[in-house]
Amino acid sequence: MEHITSTPTAKAPAERFTGDVYLNAIETPSEPARLAAALVRFTPGARTNWHAHANGQTLYVTDGIGLVGTRDGNVVRAGAGQTVKCPAGEEHWHGATDTTLMAHIAMLVGDESGDGTTWLEPVTDEQYAKALATVAR
Template identity: 80%
Template structure:
């Protein structure tokens, strides 16, 4: 057993996120499992860039209200206690609404090269505004 008592909070990189987003890494993708788990907190209006995961991603919402959107324009509003599963290769984004914080536990099974995430361009303000009204 390993009892981890300190998982420092880090601000996520601006080249992958819009707004202020903070991460506490719970599990790093190491062999043989390649599991990555993080508790991610989004301030109002903050969001990820478009991205995909080679083996998919599961998001468990722990607090607040947020949005998860896909390239085909599908947007779901999520709140604490809900789970969203993004299938392998699906380009998507997630973040807070414009007026509330949102936090989730992000779970990704990576590959031998890391967490299997492909980061893409930012979600535009127009795309985000459209998601808020859908």
């Protein structure tokens, strides 16, 4: 057994996120399980770039209200206690609404090269505004 009392908070890299996003690692992928998990906190309007995961991703919202969007225009609004699952290979993004912060635990199973994430271009302000308009406030 290993008891980890705290992990340092890191600002998420600007090349993968828009706005202020903060990460606390929970688990990094390692053999044999390859689980990656992190507590991710998004300030209002902050979001990930478009990305996909080789083995999918599960997002468990712990605080606030967030959005998860896919390339086909599907948008889910999720609040504390709700879970969103993104299937393997699906290009998506996630982040806070424009008025409310959001925190989630992001979980995925990595592959032999690491966490299995392919990072893509930023979500534009227009794409984000359309996602906000798609979901009821």
